[in-house]
Amino acid sequence: MTNAGTWCGKSYSEPTNQQPSVSNSGVFAALPPWPPADALAVTPRWKPIYETDDSVEFVVDVPSDIIETNIIFYFGAGKTHETHVHPGINVIAVPKAKVGVTSTVTALLGSARANATFTIYKRPSPGTQIVVRVDYMHGSLVQETTRAAAAAVTPVFPFGMYVEYEPFTVKDPVGAMKELRDMGINFINIVPPYDARLKAVLEAAKDHGIWVQYDMRHTYVSAVNITAEINDVKSYESIFSWYTSDEPDGELTASEPRNSINAYNTVNSIDPHRPTMLALNCMRNSAGQYANAADILMTDVYPIGISTKACNAEIGCCGCDECIGDFAIDIRHRMHSYRSQLAQVGKPRMPIWMVTQAFSDPNTYWSREATPSEFRLISYISLIHGAKGVLSWIYPGNMSPKLRAIIPTLSAELVPLGSKFILGGKQIVEYSDGKITAGAWIKDNAKLFVVTNPTYRQVTLTNAQIKAIFGDDYKLIKAGETLPALAIRIITA
16 A cells, blocks of 8 residues: 555545444445356356367356357357357367467357457477466466366465565575475565566575566556566566556556556566466455456455544545455455456456455554464455465564464465365355355365354354255254354364
8 A cells, every 4th residue: 555645546534524434234335246146157268278279168157047058159250169058167178170260259148148358379389488377267377288287287275475575585595485485385476676686586486386476566567667577587487477566456546457457468468378467455346447457366455453433435544445344244345346346347257366464564554463363264264255365465574473373384274275175176155144154165075164253252053054054964063063263163074
């Protein structure tokens, strides 16, 4: 955040009524509908798609009330492909000969219509750089050499940190990367500005198995700067993604989102073989406005230690846009808003990563950092509501030893579960009733249940809650079982 006069379209000035104006009853205007309307959607499964691929796969989401079962893809130049679909998720492989060189597809299913765009790229020469594909079926990142290999690889769940470049990473690159690896960190965004010492950091990251997101937040408005920076470092194998802008929706200048969309197009013209991301900060319209500015969206929700007394729907910046200071509610609202916005613009499968709060700043908005229990809960609640990766701001920053101590344990627990179920399976339950927040996923014949109590008091599970969360697997947990304050139950079956 900056000291601009407005943030997320709201003046920094105090509300005229001088009263606490944010409450669970909701003083803000209604958010986009949840769940999103059940609509036909077509999404190219992989990005990038290569000339050497035998086929182009599309993920087709078919509404539950559709009667028509045959879908027709129109690719232009008279090229079509017709096939059978069913309600729910369908993966359709269209032979390359039927796709041609087109970059648009229109899918017709009875009276329902959906459109998508894509680009077919030339694969880079072997040994020149890595390829990281986005799998929009699962919302994962996969490093691969062929599309068949990508489909067979179990993706690693991204669990990481924004990290300080100076002095942390450059003073001792090998020591810094070892420290992060020992904490269980597998993905980092190194915060610029950079200098020539960055390359030693990138080499150390590769040697320690840490993925790096290259950050251009200070230079993304210039195509010349983007081109020079990417060409300088794109051969480094540790770079997994490009990061253009950081909270560009906050000040919402006249040049946004145009600058971010232009930056995305510039990156793709130079290196389409890695994904591009950016982080958004505002609740409303941001995801929809920036859906064409990235392959994966990130959003930061920092509700710990804030005061909302000076904020309402029109006025005030309180450190977390349209938040009430209840992390379970604030994360749910942000994720639901973004997912609805993306569905409305025809991109329901665009992955969202959550940026979580691992800092305090009493001189601005955040009087304290999250406790270890809150930090762990925030990660799991983000996943329950659809996040496909978790990064935290910022390391080392002013993170307390107590919070730092939980990170290796959380990584050891979260990364395997996230890799198998979140990125490799299908979510079958998303539940929240103001007391309990829970999710369930299925992978082949295995299931994962995560039941959380994000409140600061003990909660007793009711029969109705257990039935809603566990369904036919209700015997996995006893009715009347209690969850202590800020507790998590993880059950695999």
